[in-house]
Amino acid sequence: MKIETEFYQRCIDTLEKAYDLLLKSDQTNIDYDMYRSACVKEFEIILEQSVKLLRKSLKPYLHSSKAVDKLYFNEVFRQAVLRDIISTQLCENFLEYRENRNSTAHDYGVNFAEETLLLLPRFIEDARLFNEAIKKQNNAAEG
Secondary structure (H helix, E strand, C coil): CCCCCHHHHHHHHHHHHHHHHHHHCCCCCHHHHHHHHHHHHHHHHHHHHHHHHHHHHHCCCCCCHHHHHCCCHHHHHHHHHHCCCCCHHHHHHHHHHHHHHHHHCCCCCHHHHHHHHHHHHHHHHHHHHHHHHHHHHHHHHHC
């Protein structure tokens, strides 16, 4: 079963573009606020899409689709490492992003956004690596 990654790639591209525009914006300008909001939104979408893509990747390895669906975020990533879908480092990074999001989720204000922005350069690179891992998994399943 081929796992579609076009939407995921589009989200990465959107995040990268919003982040580039944010860096070029004056913090006192409304454009900065718009780009910051777009960055946070795409960050969260990519996190959620990552777990969805891994669930699809894991279905051939577990005894049922329901078993995969019952896995929590952290366990989905750990199972993906066990199946060599993603690297241990990539797993740890995504768990760290999720932890950061959860620890600041009660504060969806400026602090949350600014803390998220600090993660974005590495997050964008990790999301690209993740996307390549899913594509590699697709190729292995087809081959």
